Amino acid sequence: MSVAELEFRDAVRDALDEELARDESVVFFGEDVGKPGGVFAVTGGLQERHGDRRVFDTPISELAIAGAAFGAAITGLRPVIEIMFGDFLFLAMDSLANQAAKYWFISEEQASVPLVVRSAVGAGGRFGAIHSQTPVPWFQGIPGLKIVAPSTPRDAKALLKGAIRDDNPVLFLEHKRLYSVKGEPGSSDEVAPLGRAAIVRPGSDLTLVTAMKGVHDALAAAEELATEGIDVEVIDLRTLRPLDRDTVLESVRRTNRLLVVEEGPRTGGWAGGILADVAEDGLEYLDDVWRLTTADAPIPYSPPLEDAFLPSAERIVTSVRKHLNSTPVNSTA
Amino acid sequence: MSGTQRLAAEGPVYELTGDSALLERMLLIRRFEDAVQRLFQRGEVHGTTHLYSGQEAGAVGVCAALAPGDRAAGTYRGHGHALALGVDPQGLMDELLGRASGVCGGRAGSMNVVDLRHGLVGCFGIVGGSIAAATGVALGFQRRGLENVAVAFFGEGTSNQAYFAECLNFAQVLRLPVVFVCENNRYMEFTPIEDVTAGEIPARVEALGLWNRTVDGMDVQAVRAGASEAVAHARSGAGPAFLQTLTYRFVGHSRSDPGAYRKPGELDEMRRRDPLAVERARLIEDGAADEAELDGLEARVAAYIDEVAARALEAPFPDPEAEFQEYKG
Ligand SMILES: Cc1ncc(C[n+]2csc(CCOP(=O)(O)OP(=O)(O)O)c2C)c(N)n1
Numbered sequence: 001m002s003v004a005e006l007e008f009r010d011a012v013r014d015a016l017d018e019e020l021a022r023d024e025s026v027v028f029f030g031e032d033v034g035k036p037g038g039v040f041a042v043t044g045g046l047q048e049r050h051g052d053r054r055v056f057d058t059p060i061s062e063l064a065i066a067g068a069a070f071g072a073a074i075t076g077l078r079p080v081i082e083i084m085f086g087d088f089l090f091l092a093m094d095s096l097a098n099q100a101a102k103y104w105f106i107s108e109e110q111a112s113v114p115l116v117v118r119s120a121v122g123a124g125g126r127f128g129a130i131h132s133q134t135p136v137p138w139f140q141g142i143p144g145l146k147i148v149a150p151s152t153p154r155d156a157k158a159l160l161k162g163a164i165r166d167d168n169p170v171l172f173l174e175h176k177r178l179y180s181v182k183g184e185p186g187s188s189d190e191v192a193p194l195g196r197a198a199i200v201r202p203g204s205d206l207t208l209v210t211a212m213k214g215v216h217d218a219l220a221a222a223e224e225l226a227t228e229g230i231d232v233e234v235i236d237l238r239t240l241r242p243l244d245r246d247t248v249l250e251s252v253r254r255t256n257r258l259l260v261v262e263e264g265p266r267t268g269g270w271a272g273g274i275l276a277d278v279a280e281d282g283l284e285y286l287d288d289v290w291r292l293t294t295a296d297a298p299i300p301y302s303p304p305l306e307d308a309f310l311p312s313a314e315r316i317v318t319s320v321r322k323h324l325n326s327t328p329v330n331s332t333a
Numbered sequence: 334m335s336g337t338q339r340l341a342a343e344g345p346v347y348e349l350t351g352d353s354a355l356l357e358r359m360l361l362i363r364r365f366e367d368a369v370q371r372l373f374q375r376g377e378v379h380g381t382t383h384l385y386s387g388q389e390a391g392a393v394g395v396c397a398a399l400a401p402g403d404r405a406a407g408t409y410r411g412h413g414h415a416l417a418l419g420v421d422p423q424g425l426m427d428e429l430l431g432r433a434s435g436v437c438g439g440r441a442g443s444m445n446v447v448d449l450r451h452g453l454v455g456c457f458g459i460v461g462g463s464i465a466a467a468t469g470v471a472l473g474f475q476r477r478g479l480e481n482v483a484v485a486f487f488g489e490g491t492s493n494q495a496y497f498a499e500c501l502n503f504a505q506v507l508r509l510p511v512v513f514v515c516e517n518n519r520y521m522e523f524t525p526i527e528d529v530t531a532g533e534i535p536a537r538v539e540a541l542g543l544w545n546r547t548v549d550g551m552d553v554q555a556v557r558a559g560a561s562e563a564v565a566h567a568r569s570g571a572g573p574a575f576l577q578t579l580t581y582r583f584v585g586h587s588r589s590d591p592g593a594y595r596k597p598g599e600l601d602e603m604r605r606r607d608p609l610a611v612e613r614a615r616l617i618e619d620g621a622a623d624e625a626e627l628d629g630l631e632a633r634v635a636a637y638i639d640e641v642a643a644r645a646l647e648a649p650f651p652d653p654e655a656e657f658q659e660y661k662g
Binding site: 031032035036039057058059060061062063064087088091125126127128129130131295297298300301302303304305307308309 | 379380381431432433435438439440441442443444445458459460461490491493494495521522523524528529530593594650651652653654656657660
């Protein structure tokens with residue numbers, strides 16, 4: 001038997017726990033995160049172990065939480081904050097976008113801003129239009145900020161450690177549908193570098209690029225398509241800013257086809273940016289290139305509406321079949 | 334425009350009359366929430382829901398003080414706000430079950446219901462969103478010369494949001510016809526309010542010079558009396574009013590909340606002050622109704638809500654194809 005599997009939410013908690021133990025300057029705060037242990041049951045026990053000076057509950061004040069974390073970060077602390085739902089990041093926007101992200105640059109590097117914002121994102125839980133968004137594009141256009149978006153427990157732990165040790169602001173996104181996912185734990189002192197994608201399934205007919213829950217959908221779709229003789233390579237981006245363009249381009253050079261799957265609206269989404277990058281630098285390798293996103297609409301509540309709205313393994317399979325049937329496999333040598 | 338005009342509005346779907354009208358409205362909310370709880374446990378109401386049980390006197394007392402065309406903004410704990418305004422219980426239940434016949438066609442769900450036909454500006458899923466919406470609605474009323482009032486419902490935890498500080502000041506300097514109703518149920522989600530709040534909330538409001546009053550939120554007559562004064566103040570053009578209702582929620586913040594944060598004995602003590610029991614006892618004491626009549630009323634409301642739930646379960650789901658073709662974002 002292999003080692004016990006690790007649950008995604010426990011991986012996040014373990015990373016926080018171990019970083020709090022390793023580095024005195026790490027502090028963690030947010031709404032209902034201390035004594036109650038967080039609304040997604042991620043942070044239980046941290047306050048007991050590390051004390052209420054380092055792990056504490058805040059008022060419902062997103063702007064103050066983010067703003068205070070920024071000020072503390074330039075004063076020798078390494079704050080990790082929780083903004084409960086990704087949708088509430090909008091309330092903290094000025095502090096993150098105008099203050100924290102730009103400080104290192106405009107101060108001519110007098111002080112860095114070692115700050116991590118953890119936030120639960122993603123749809124599929126019937127939470128409706130204002131508790132289900134994944135607002136990556138809002139942040140992807142902000143130089144000075146990194147965006148980490150893990151898909152497995154092992155990555156969640158290693159990347160959160162990497163994020164906490166990074167010297168400038170990192171947005172760390174946790175997809176709600178992944179909290180109960182279990183996986184192989186990896187070694188306990190693993191720290192992952194930010195900005196590197198991973199090929200999680202090698203394949204030769206199509207490069208499928210995605211992140212977070214999309215990776216699980218993509219892998220399931222790839223299994224299904226394999227039975228039909230279509231060999232899909234799946235790339236887990238893991239970090240959405242900076243983007244690991246090299247890994248994507250290198251893959252497309254081999255497969256000649258690119259599909260990007262994004263859980264978010266088509267217009268202004270991050271998938272479009274990847275298509276543009278590959279078109280600019282790899283046009284000669286491309287036989288086909290497209291993306292699967294949500295419609296340009298807010299996320300609906302009703303189950304049949306939400307299910308039809310979101311990318312899924314089934315929608316990926318249908319879409320890949322359609323595209324590959326119109327451009328036969330291995331048309332380009 | 335003349336200063337006496339009011340916005341056109343539809344009357345409540347579920348009509349009430351007589352001395353027991355407020356009790357009936359509170360019963361309607363309580364039985365509705367019981368049904369939502371049951372349907373949630375059966376997997377028919379999805380995602381999460383925040384129930385209003387225990388707080389009924391707040392919305393019912395405040396809405397009883399409103400006039401046609403007035404509007405209110407509620408919260409994610411909004412079923413009570415909606416029903417108190419006269420939103421159709423069937424349409425609301427259908428919405429929570431994600432059906433096409435829901436008040437928002439199944440698009441919104443529990444946390445985001447809108448029904449402008451009955452004065453419901455929205456149930457705002459963002460803490461503080463109701464405050465901003467009502468402030469803006471009041472600006473619209475004022476600048477269009479309408480004699481209507483806007484109400485914002487929100488919890489005490491919301492007093493720590495930027496929206497609270499910014500909008501109360503904004504409304505006061507512009508003398509907007511808005512009533513801010515702070516429903517103080519002592520807890521945010523799982524954190525006691527006093528752990529994260531400096532000073533008393535009314536003191537913040539006083540510092541801005543707003544008319545303000547605190548009432549017993551477990552007593553619907555006390556809430557209505559306080560709200561009538563607050564609404565009259567706002568309608569007179571004298572500026573915003575602030576009403577704090579001291580209340581309590583009998584159930585968890587949302588699904589899966591065992592309520593470990595409650596102080597020992599507190600829930601039992603507050604249940605003894607159940608707003609439904611308080612009003613029932615008053616009606617009997619005043620001789621306005623007898624036990625048998627009120628038992629009959631309770632049975633009628635319970636049967637009505639059972640029917641609402643049964644009909645909602647039969648209602649059709651929306652068709653995704655049509656929905657996304659129709660909507661052009
Ligand atoms: C901006 C924002 N932050 C956090 C939340 C999550 N949240 C939902 S309800 C709630 C507590 C609100 O407490 P209070 O204002 O006292 O109202 P109550 O729920 O007690 O009625 C929190 C923190 C939210 N919905 N919006």
